[in-house]
Amino acid sequence: MQNDTAKITARGVQVYYGDTHAIKDVDVDIAANTVTAFIGPSGCGKSTFLRCINRMNDTIPVARVEGDIRIDGEDIYDKRVDPVQLRAKVGMVFQKPNPFPKSIYDNVAYGPRIHGLSKDKADLDGIVENALRRAALWDEAKDRLDAPGTGLSGGQQQRLCIARAVATSPEVLLMDEPCSALDPIATAQIEELIDELKQNYSVVIVTHSMQQAARVSQKTAFFHLGNLVEYGETSRIFTSPEDTRTESYISGRIG
Amino acid sequence: MPLSWILLLLAAIGLAAFFLSRRRAVGSVEGDARRLHSLPLYYGLHGAMMALAPALLLLAIWLVVQPMLLDRSILSGLPDDAIPEGSTPGLVMSDVRRVADGIERAFANGAFSEGDLTALTTEDVGAVITGGGTALGTPLTADVLAAARDYWLARGTLAWIMTAAVLGLALIGAAWAIRRSDGAFRARNVVERGVLVLLIAAASIAILTTVGIVLSMLFETSNFFRQYEWTEFFFNTTWQPSFSGRGGSSELGIIPLLWGTLYISLIALIVAVPIGLFAAIYLSEYAGKTFRSIAKPVIEILAGIPTIVYGLFALITVGPLLRDAFASPLGLGNSASSVMTAGLVMGIMLIPFVSSLSDDIINAVPQAMRDGSLGLGATQSETIRQVIVPAALPGIVGAVLLAASRAIGETMIVVLGAGAAARLDLNPFEAMTTVTVKIVSQLTGDTDFASPETLVAFALGLTLFVITLGLNVLALYIVRKYREQYE
Structure with missing residues (x-):
């Protein structure tokens, strides 16, 4: 089941927020059709590194990124790369569900409309339906596509956000603690969904829950104080970590 | 007694009630403030509140209502012919008030003495009053003079009654609050309710003012429409x-x-x-x-x-x-x-x-x-x-x-x-x-x-x-x- 061709390669990545050195010299290869989990204590830089992959850090004026990040061998920080196009290719789901104050349909159709992905209305309907099915929301939402997305429950909202990201047919899906605002049942649904999504996308998920990382991911990276401490097969990281810091974290001694 | 004196005395009573309530409350627990239900400050505030709030309320109502009642009673005592042709009761009343003020000034600077009051004639008073710099709308008549004398006497009496009532109420409130101040009394909760009443009053003033503005406009507007056709007003293009x-x-x-x-x-x-x-x-x-x-x-x-x-x-x-x-x-x-x-x-x-x-x-x-x-x-x-x-x-x-x-x-x-x-x-x-x-x-x-x-x-x-x-x-x-x- 493992596909070891690296989708994303990062070499010597440094991130500075003003004077703070948030990410220190991170090298990582993220495989295609794999779920990769970033774990680590709060403030360790895992979300920051995630936001480098779709250049969301560009929207923060004081943030500065150095180093080399390639997707399919293409340097995404190259001057010729349009960050706006990049973000269509690298979808993102945020910590708190953030549906737009629009109808469910318009939420999902947002990306395709902006990027002109549909030929006509019927085509767009198809994209929306397909995305909602991928996000396991179609059955619940098909009868109320005109209802506001903000009227859904928290778990449904998060799946709507996943559908919204999927609708632009990205290659990589970044998830920044997607379940931290959800209850256990909604979390289980999202986790199941992540497992299915990996068939089409490279999924990178930041999580605070080590159980979640163990459940959904094949690879795990442990960040600590801006350093990538250890990276490898999830099963190995959780059973026989090499670094003492990793061991302390997953056994609950630090964190 | 001038109003400022009443207010000063009220402030003194309030201050005294503050300290006495607090001292009594603290004294009731042998100086150990921890055994009080509320902080000592709240007993003091409660005392001051009870002394001042009812008294100030009475004072405010009295100051608004007294002139209205007094004017009405003096006017009803005036014979009908005391109001000259072309004048209005309002104008006559303001003359009465001016004469009464003149009499008061004359007493104050010794132009009249106590015994003269019933023997005063229109000429005496007119001379004294105009000499004191007060102008009258119409020549002073005997009716107006009599009314002014009644007005002045009544005003003086009422002022004393008001002073006594307000200060009395303040003292009663203070005494009651002091008596209630012991360790078990929930002064904090009572003060809290007082704050609530204050806030409600502030909110109502804003609303009542709006209502007042609308009502006064409505009143004048209805006067206008009695004189002018409303269809003309709304539909005429000139x-x-x-x-x-x-x-x-x-x-x-x-x-x-x-x-x-x-x-x-x-x-x-x-x-x-x-x-x-x-x-x-x-x-x-x-x-x-x-x-x-x-x-x-x-x-x-x-x-x-x-x-x-x-x-x-x-x-x-x-x-x-x-x-x-x-x-x-x-x-x-x-x-x-x-x-x-x-x-x-x-x-x-x-x-x-x-x-x-x-x-x-x-x-x-x-x-x-x-x-x-x-x-x-x-x-x-x-x-x-x-x-x-x-x-x-x-x-x-x-x-x-x-x-x-x-x-x-x-x-x-x-x-x-x-x-x-x-x-x-x-x-x-x-x-x-x-x-x-x-x-x-x-x-x-x-x-x-x-x-x-x-x-x-x-x-x-x-x-x-x-x-x-x-x-x-x-x-x-x-x-x-x-x-x-x-x-």
């Missing part, structure tokens, strides 16, 4: 008051004034809304911190400029400029005062209202909305157009309606920019005028509050009030309806 009042009938149709008001407001909003909104979007979404921290206050300075200064700007600069640049070459008239002038300048005045409020509202849209849109590969302006502005729309509409209310109520800019001629015309380079300007002109100069030419001002004011109230209700409705859009 505004031509005759100011002689006698002969020559007035035409008081509101339509030309309303037209001018709405026309000027519309132009003002067409100027202010796009500029204000775009400025707000730039400031909140694109501008850097430093620029924003300078630009925002500078724009808000516009809101602090008195409207008369805008009026001068319209009169001296914008009006002639528009006339020479557009109106004359296009053959649209050669008046420097025009709807366009007033509308443009008013629009500039309204920019900060729109921009400042919209800026706050746009900033209140959660960052998660922006991230969500940018994360899908939208550009910044796509994000603003499709996510931020729709999410902020209720607030923006509220800001626009607030600006509209301002525009409708604006007077000075219109007088100086658009003139004072009531006209029903489509040409924006023609002089027109608004409801507020006409209210001012109907109420300035010699006014007779019985003629429809003056009373029409109240009908105009009420109409304007209803329109702006309608706008405010609409704004509230829009904001309520869409309030839960995000979150």
